Amino acid sequence: MRYAAIDIGSNAVRLLIADIADASNPVTFKKNTLIRVPLRLGDDAFIDKKISAKKIDSLVKTMHAFHNxxxxxxxxxxxxxxxxxxxxxxxxxxxVEKVKTEAGINLEIVGGQIEANIIYASHFEEKLDRKKNYLYIDVGGGSTELSFFSDNVLVASQSFNIGTIRILDNQDKDETWKEMERFIQSNTKSYKDITGIGTGGNINKLFKLAEEKEGKPLAYNKLKTLHHHLSSYSL
Structure with missing residues (x-):
């Protein structure tokens, strides 16, 4: 059987089509096709608090194409x-109503915690070393989802309004950064040797810029050096 997922993000809109590779428990999927359209809806939403008519039109056309x-x-x-x-x-x-009427796509706007739960529902933790502790960091255009695991058990998960588009538009808030710090400190203070796992387009780009081999961890010092280098640019 073949299934699809559509992600209407703050930076890009994606269509993933996948086939069931193994129907046993847990079910595993094999990617068939992935299409990405960079609509950057967040530029409108975070500054003007609404999506412009031009971008609505682009979104509806994209959804119609995805439907086909x-x-x-x-x-x-x-x-x-x-x-x-x-x-x-x-x-x-x-x-949402316009997309349903004109493109035939049933679209749902999900809350931050539901978004974090969807990420957790991928069961990626089953592939991790049970003896280690992990902080899973999914960075999007408008929000970042943090999930902390220990012994393959989800300890805590939360969504924060911090993302790449929001930062570029100067719409991130100091209090949100502090809230994220408090979340990490309060949920990890009793654990040692925590490994960070980062996902998202910009995380992947940083890894490529660091020129590390696939499967090898990116050291904190190298990440700091890369940050210093990128900070020297005006944009």
Missing amino acids: LMDVYGVTDYRACATSAMREAANGPEI
Whole structure:
């Protein structure tokens, strides 16, 4: 069977089509097709608190194209979720109705905690070393989801309004950064030797810029050096 997932993010809109590789428990999927369209809805939502007519039109056209692609690929079922940008846009519910009417896509705007739960539902923790502690960091355009695991058990998970588009638009708040720090400190203070796992387009780009081999961890000192280098640029 073939399924699809549509992610309406603050930076880009994605369609992932995947096939069931193993139907046993847990079910595993094999990626068939991934399409990314950089609409940057967050630029509107975080500054103007609504999505512009121009970007709504682009989103509807993209959803219509995704609908046709799912039909061509013979997708059995799908789930379409909108995250941070659509959560904050005053006209988010109106856009959901427009997408349903004009593109035939049932779109849901999910809350920050549900977004974190969806990430956890991927069961990536089952591939980790049970003897280690992990802080899973998913950085998006409008929000960052943190999930802390110990002994393969989810200890705590939370979504924060900190993301790459929000930062570029100077819409991140000091209090949110402090809230994130408090979350990390309060949930990890009783644990030692914590390994960070980062995901997201910008995290992947940093790893490539660091020129590390795939599967090898990125050292903190090297990350600091890379940050210093990038900070020297005006943009």
